[in-house]
Amino acid sequence: MCSEEIVKEINRLREEKEAIILAHNYQRPEVQDIADYVGDSVELARRAMDEKEAKILVVAAVDFMAENAFLLNPEKKVLIPSPNALCPMARMLSVDEIRRYRRRYRGVPVVLYVNTYAEAKARCDVCCTSANAVKIVERVNSDTVIFGPDYNLAEYAQERTGKKVIPIPKDGFCPTHLAFDEENILLLKEKYPEALVLVHPECTREVRQAADFVGSTSQIVRYARQRTETETFIIGTEEGIIHRLKKENPGKEFILAHRAGVCPNMKRNTLERVYLSLKEEIYPVTIPKRVASKARLALDRMFELSS
Numbered sequence: 001m002c003s004e005e006i007v008k009e010i011n012r013l014r015e016e017k018e019a020i021i022l023a024h025n026y027q028r029p030e031v032q033d034i035a036d037y038v039g040d041s042v043e044l045a046r047r048a049m050d051e052k053e054a055k056i057l058v059v060a061a062v063d064f065m066a067e068n069a070f071l072l073n074p075e076k077k078v079l080i081p082s083p084n085a086l087c088p089m090a091r092m093l094s095v096d097e098i099r100r101y102r103r104r105y106r107g108v109p110v111v112l113y114v115n116t117y118a119e120a121k122a123r124c125d126v127c128c129t130s131a132n133a134v135k136i137v138e139r140v141n142s143d144t145v146i147f148g149p150d151y152n153l154a155e156y157a158q159e160r161t162g163k164k165v166i167p168i169p170k171d172g173f174c175p176t177h178l179a180f181d182e183e184n185i186l187l188l189k190e191k192y193p194e195a196l197v198l199v200h201p202e203c204t205r206e207v208r209q210a211a212d213f214v215g216s217t218s219q220i221v222r223y224a225r226q227r228t229e230t231e232t233f234i235i236g237t238e239e240g241i242i243h244r245l246k247k248e249n250p251g252k253e254f255i256l257a258h259r260a261g262v263c264p265n266m267k268r269n270t271l272e273r274v275y276l277s278l279k280e281e282i283y284p285v286t287i288p289k290r291v292a293s294k295a296r297l298a299l300d301r302m303f304e305l306s307s
Helices: 003-016 029-034 041-050 063-072 095-104 133-139 151-161 182-191 205-210 217-226 240-248 271-280 289-306
Strands: 019-024 037-039 056-060 077-079 110-113 126-128 144-148 164-167 196-199 232-236 253-256
Touching: 003 019, 003 029, 003 271, 019 029, 019 041, 019 271, 029 240, 029 271, 037 041, 041 063, 056 063, 056 271, 063 077, 063 289, 095 110, 095 144, 110 133, 126 133, 126 289, 133 144, 133 151, 133 289, 144 151, 151 164, 151 205, 182 196, 182 205, 182 232, 196 205, 196 217, 217 240, 232 240, 240 253
Parallel strands: 019 037, 019 056, 056 077, 110 126, 110 144, 144 164, 196 232, 232 253
Antiparallel strands: none
8 A cells, every 4th residue: 555545544543443652752753744643752641541432552662651642541452553663761770770779879769650560660759751850850858769661861850950860771872862962963063053942961071061951852843833033943852843843833944953863662653554554453461460660650740740
């Protein structure tokens, strides 16, 4: 089938099966365009909670994001189009490492980024997103927190809150965001002196310091929309977001801060895989009830502290 036929079939199946398609900001343009909703990881999961009539959720994203949707919507069938869409950062933090840090720093609360697996979430005190990490660390009742798995986000939270933030593991990172470097951003700023630089907090300190704005994907989208007097933006996060930014801001120019800023795992979800996943209801997310209930508590605690 050609792309037009696949889209037609997806639309038919979506209505027939009472399904919705959720796509992360980093997905391929054609996948974003077929989605019912495009957003960051927690926005997608929370949106699913609002879709009371939906019976099936197709989550076009990486694996931990599909897990998040399942944790917040356990009564629905959650499908991930590509089971090989894995998150390298989430895989860097093991349950054993969390246990070791808890023993070493007794009584210190553990804050985990939502970019972790349910098994890890089940062993933390509260989760956070890149959008609310600073607020969560600020509101946790302790001057010291253990934070994982992204070192750069941990460092950013420490800078903004003044608290001691212990990274777990010591060098957790997002390979895509490490592609952005200060030198390239400075060269682009010379070329486009009127441009504003917007970067994700998973970028290194040097990149964050060279930026005009640091924020999550949802915050970058909002900032670019609100800056009506600015026409050019240099973007330091995964290139998939450029499609949404251009779509929502006609007339503005968006330049990727480095051509290597592409997540190959996010790109594993294609129109064909979305179609097959929905048609055959394959690759459902499953999490043991004991793990799911504990992990859900960490997410609920995040919503409480960030409200």
